[in-house]
Amino acid sequence: MNIDLTREERQFRDVIRQFFSEKYPQDIRQKRDAGITLSKDDMVRWQRILNQAGYFAVNWPVEYGGTGWSPVQKYLFDTEMAAVNAPPLVVFGVKMVAPIIYTFGSEAQKERFLPDILESRVWWCQGYSEPGAGSDLASLKTRADLDGDHYVVNGTKTWTTLGQYADWIFCLVRTRADVARKQEGISFLLIDMTTPGVSVKPIITIEGEHEVNEVHFDNVRVPCDQLVGEEGKGWTYGKVLLQHERTSIAGVAVSKYRLGQLQKRSRQSIDGGSALIDDSSFRRKIARVEIALKALEFTELRTLASVAVGKAPGPESSLLKIRGSELQQELDALSMEAAGCYALPFVPEQYDVDVPLDQRIGTGNDTNTSLRYFNNRKASIYGGSNEIQKNIIAKHVLGL
């Protein structure tokens, strides 16, 4: 057993670290540290900087312009990125649809779609869930009926994150209804959001922000060359995707950063007197999270080590999802607790524009805390709720 990095890995880490210290834009950094929501432009600009350095398509094979990194390299990259609080990538293009395209798509599709993703010219969003199909995703009802060389799509997708920025959407649609298992008859379709009949309706989430959307399809005509792979195989492709990029699902690197911030925050005296960390109850809660996070980090490393020796990550990624989301939410709750009464003011405008810290209501980022706390209740719901993950483990690991 040996956790030491190889010389090459250490060198890699140093290069990455230097990159972040030199190329991470100051203005984006300031926004992030002040808890200000980034604009679409900010995100695109940052992704292009990453791509110029060759650090954007971390999960892609080299032949399509990816980094071809090992799991350990990806882990180190994630860790360094989180350590400076750099914004995470918008996953829908680079991490979600791209692997489906380069794995199952035609050559024409690869040429048509991958370069735009690589250069952040096209913004993708995801069309999986439907109002009636949440945990039971395979019961989806959005229809794509063949009509000549087009599919005619009708239905509604929901929880479409950042769909308001998107140029294209990848969807699971039902191309056949007369099937024995509802998983059959589902196909994977790429749809231009500017096609007539596509409309996007904002969903305001609990904290008051516009992050997710409903996307409606009303007789939307989609050329057949935008079907990925075979008709009726969409469910299989979607499942492959789910198991494809799981090493960072637990969000350990980001949670470590947040824990560090919280520890720093809790050591500050409120009024020249005692600090929050002097409260034995709070101190113990922080310690519990630190222990749990270390346990999760090593669980992730164990998974990584199996992947590195060629084992595919299996249902254990469900464990990472469960614990990862639980710990994120625990950190949210502790941040709320640290903020005390200043968790209560709801002043979204001071996070939309750059209001100097000393002119904000409350101290530091405290009034931003509740936004994250409320919003992040989704962490245990989306991407397959934690209940669904437990069902998966019960069935596939415990054989129940």
Add this chain to the structure above:
Amino acid sequence: MNIDLTREERQFRDVIRQFFSEKYPQDIRQKRDAGITLSKDDMVRWQRILNQAGYFAVNWPVEYGGTGWSPVQKYLFDTEMAAVNAPPLVVFGVKMVAPIIYTFGSEAQKERFLPDILESRVWWCQGYSEPGAGSDLASLKTRADLDGDHYVVNGTKTWTTLGQYADWIFCLVRTRADVARKQEGISFLLIDMTTPGVSVKPIITIEGEHEVNEVHFDNVRVPCDQLVGEEGKGWTYGKVLLQHERTSIAGVAVSKYRLGQLQKRSRQSIDGGSALIDDSSFRRKIARVEIALKALEFTELRTLASVAVGKAPGPESSLLKIRGSELQQELDALSMEAAGCYALPFVPEQYDVDVPLDQRIGTGNDTNTSLRYFNNRKASIYGGSNEIQKNIIAKHVLGL
């Protein structure tokens, strides 16, 4: 809203309190306080003292020799009894079979069985559970086949508490197998333990004590006049019993006594220095239990108040069972924690005979703590496991 006792209730409480201070035998008290298991004789002697004062059959109607007390009076009696750590009654005769007999039995049965119970001349035990019928009690298989004016009983009952002392056993047996619902065809039978074919086999429980038994019936011939009520109605009778005496199921009075002891214990300095209560973590745990116990006490009082105005306690008694057992086990765990390393010695002999405290291993009753802790894991299993209780609430209260 008014929690004050009436003048009559206060007088009643004072009389009871005086009774306990005068009549509770010193030797039994010493054993109880030192954590020594009582002998059968101790228990019988104490029950006879209670009966002489008219305080034994607290739940019976006056006509059969009971107290005829109101729910509030019973509550006060339980509270006073627990406050002096007096031993709880052995429930199988007075609280379990007697109500079935005086409610559903024949006049002959009442005359034959009730006086012996009242005067603790006959020790009863319970034959409900079977090795294959635990949570799913109605699937019981012990057969009673009619043969002339006898039933011939074959089968095995288990978890028979203090069956080793018992003269008689009351059983749920299957008198018909060809029934639509398995609850049908079950009858309620009284069996003399000296009847040929009855044998008792000890079950040693986790902590090493002999408290429960398996009772085997091998062609045991039981006269038909020992059937209570109608054949095939046993399940109904048993269920009535389950809802019959629920006001004390939570064990609040005993838990309050134990909490008090634990608080006293935790204020004692270990080595002339700090006491356990000075540890903020332990202090908070104690406070949490104190709060939870107060909540449970008022839940019990709310139930009592409904009973007092004529409402039968319904599925809410499941709540009392769940929280009551959880809190008992929480107190067990805190006692373990207080005992520290001295929870580990396993010296049952020093609780069988009266070893002076200063000659015991460990301090005070600490080495007795683990016996109770281990043994009492049963509290969330027996009497309908807490999982079954939750099923009952889900179905009957929430309508799920």
Add this chain to the structure above:
Amino acid sequence: MNFSLTDDQTMLKDSVSRFIDTAYDFETRQKNAGMDARRSESMWQTFAELGWTAVLFAEADGGLDGGPVELALLMEQFGRGLVIEPFLANVVLAGGVLKRVASEAQKSAWLTPMITGERQLAFGYLEPQSRFDIANVALTATRDGDSYLLNGSKALVFNGDAAQTIIISARTSGAQTDHDGISLLAIDAETPGISRRPYQTVDAHRAAEVEFVDARIDKDQLLGQAGGAFGTLQQVIDEATLAVSSEAIGIMQTMHAKTVEYSKSRVQFGVPVGSFQALQHRMVDMMIACEQSRSLLYWCLMLAADEDLQKAVSALKYQVGTAGIHIAREAVQLHGGMGVTWELDIAHYFKRISAIDVLFGNSDYHLDRFASLSA
């Protein structure tokens, strides 16, 4: 021993409950929440006309002689309806101070018009640095002839933007966290030297940060004894704690009921999600947590005049804090994605109960207070 309500109490409960059902549906609430600082003035007038602003005060002061039971009944229904009107600020906090220590003249000036709905009040008892310690008062009131000069800040003053009169705790002597040396003062919100920064809170209530720079007020605006206000402050905050705890119970019970209903109607995998045993047991746990909270409320109501009340209030607040967050998280989780949308009331119950945990000391604070009173 009797947990029944009197006829008057039953009538009060039924009337508020009916009002919530018929005149305070979620849509109305959300519409009013979107309005400016004063919210719906007509709604507040209705509260006054129905006598709810009067319930807690003595008949002599124009009140209805109600006590903790009446307060709890009102607040539980307000919780159920997610009421955003400034009842806590006006009636329980500011009114709670005035009924305890104000002179007749002061009551006429501030309490009577509050009860009739003509005047809005607020109570500033927190400061930016004080966290949950109401004795941590740095704002100074310095005697200067017949006036006091005020300097310092008050934080999270509920209804602080709409209030015409703001009552504050101020330090007239002693060190920053001493119990002695705290005074209560009633201040016209338009007094020169006072600036207010109003905002909405996450639960759609209104509050303000209030700054005092050499604000001068008359000595007659002192409420009660100079320097001896801590006991009153504590009583008022305990009563307010009981109030929001009752509100929390209304919220918990509603969230639980809505979750159970949702689980019966939401179909996944061909069956209602409420048929899944894992979810059933969790809904039972929610029910138990709610019932245990209610039981502790009963304890408090029984003790209303007793010396153990502080301890009981802390037990209750600890319980509703932990049970409330537990129930709220489960309710959202069991509603799935819908539970985190602004559109559904569940999200707003979640936010209100999260806010209640912070008000007047969170669970940890009250657990420690309980333990110290228990020792």
Add this chain to the structure above:
Amino acid sequence: MNFSLTDDQTMLKDSVSRFIDTAYDFETRQKNAGMDARRSESMWQTFAELGWTAVLFAEADGGLDGGPVELALLMEQFGRGLVIEPFLANVVLAGGVLKRVASEAQKSAWLTPMITGERQLAFGYLEPQSRFDIANVALTATRDGDSYLLNGSKALVFNGDAAQTIIISARTSGAQTDHDGISLLAIDAETPGISRRPYQTVDAHRAAEVEFVDARIDKDQLLGQAGGAFGTLQQVIDEATLAVSSEAIGIMQTMHAKTVEYSKSRVQFGVPVGSFQALQHRMVDMMIACEQSRSLLYWCLMLAADEDLQKAVSALKYQVGTAGIHIAREAVQLHGGMGVTWELDIAHYFKRISAIDVLFGNSDYHLDRFASLSA
């Protein structure tokens, strides 16, 4: 980054595992647990012959040069087998002291014969008043010419009844809880002035209370520096903590596996109880708790020589304490009535893991130690 075992480690693991499967079934264990203080001497001889008593020691001392990974591998299997042989007392505790501070002569006298199985050792590091504080040493060793005179008590001395040599911590200077002034001494158990009160523990291990009244030993029986033993004491106890934590992981994994199996075979209401979703989710939670414990063990093993080790060991012990009790309670509960019978192994796993929580500091103790090292 590599979590694989070396070939030697794999061989060791396989050999212990096979031994547990073939020669240490539950029936054998229970038979031996019923024997007297020395238990099965032949079993202990087998342990020595298989080299397990040698694994942790330097080749020069007759050992096999193993480290924490080897210790963890052994202990995990011992946990799985519910091994009652005095491995912890002889090898990890007493052996741990000797390998660190004993002179060559002292090693020959006590360590070598322990490794060969000829001599039984014990280590008394606790006293009746010390709870979890190993620096709380009241037993005095007073220098008297060429001897030390010992007075005081040692509590819960594992293997203290069978041991021919007992190592103890004793105070040669300083106040009762000072870190300085603690010394380690090796004592012949038959020394006049020593009395032992042996007993069994709840987990079927053996221990003794040991009293010292003017017991006189030679000054050569001092191990290491007089008064400077605290650092060694802490290292030994940390290693023992790692050992029992590894054992706990073996127990947890076994309890979980047995519960899952039981749930598949136990039929109630016409179906296996493992088909009930509420129980399924609880068994998943057990698995997660177990896996998180193993992950922290890996952290410790990676850090073996690092300064963060103390912190990591405390994290691990906190985790196995809480997870262990959680898993054990669930395992018993899900076994129903059978789970609380002496007859079934589940009960004995439960008792051992309960004992482990208390050994070397419980969860709370280690959480606080972790927090203080983290600050």
